[in-house]
Amino acid sequence: MATIRDVAKKAGVSIATVSRVINNKGKIKKETEELVQAAIKELAYTPNRVAQGLSNRRSYTVAFILPSINNPFFPEMARAVEDVAQANGYQVFLCNTDDKREKLLGYLDNLGTQYVDGIILNSHITKHEDLERLQKNNVSVVMMDRVLENSGTTSIMVKNREGGRMATQHLVDVGCEYIAHIGGIEDEYNSTQRMWGYRDVVGHKSWFDSSWIGRGDFSVRSGYQIAKELFTRHPQMDGIFAGNDLLAIGALKAAHEWGKQTPNELAIVGFDGIDMSGLTVPPITTIQQPIYRIGELAMTELLHRIENNVKTTKHYELDVELVIRESSMKSNKWSVNN
Ligand code: RIB
16 A cells, blocks of 8 residues: 555655645645646555555554643644654644643553554653553654653653753853752653752852752742742852753742842753743743754654664754853853854
């Protein structure tokens, strides 16, 4: 049974072009359309996914299981997953776990056994037994971002600890002497790695002990709450590295209420590089993750495993970048770089 990929190859065009011709979407040159229609006819291609799926036992559907699209970090990632899926003739189910195990298991039970050809899993509450069950049901899996350590599946994440070091060192470089850390979810690998990156830079300082670290849940509210607790505990604090941009936004609000001017009295650095971090007053310095690239790579790897029955695994650790904005410009020796 010919696939959309065969038609594209035959006609010498992209899969997305074939998809546009089939769905009559967008402007297509007449000669291109004729090439595609000729290839469809010659290969007796059936664009009807259900018919195709029935013949080769495929649903042409994948699930993207993630914590919550309420956090603006995930929609950009989901967009990349959907762009790659759609270009290859696949649909995407978006599944929010809210970090609840019963929701994750519900998705895996319903989707993982019958409806989907593959799953992209972004969830720190995943257990090895979950992946073993999916493997038994011959469902291809790729993990990304919140990856289960030693999962035995292909995974894509970023250099979290190095990003934590970059953020904290930047605060030292601009002149901060007493730097606190507002971390993300307690038992989540990315958060812990960023916290260790912070400790790599200040852990040896005479003033440092664990009271300079607060752990939130990656939300604005917890960033605000923990910043207030840290202010009370350490009034001499003049810098905060927050484990994601929402925590940093919460800390910015708390600093304002505390009467501390950012950056001169309290410099703040976040992590993620969501659009919102550039829209606050002042805009927040952050560690930029290649969010779209992570999603694009995860979906590309998943398709490769589905369509070529690949069983070998790959592990990606992508670079992050320090994006300097006004929230850390304590001295004029530094200039904003984005
Ligand atoms: O902002 C959400 C956080 O959860 C991001 O830092 C991302 O890495 C995910 O782990």
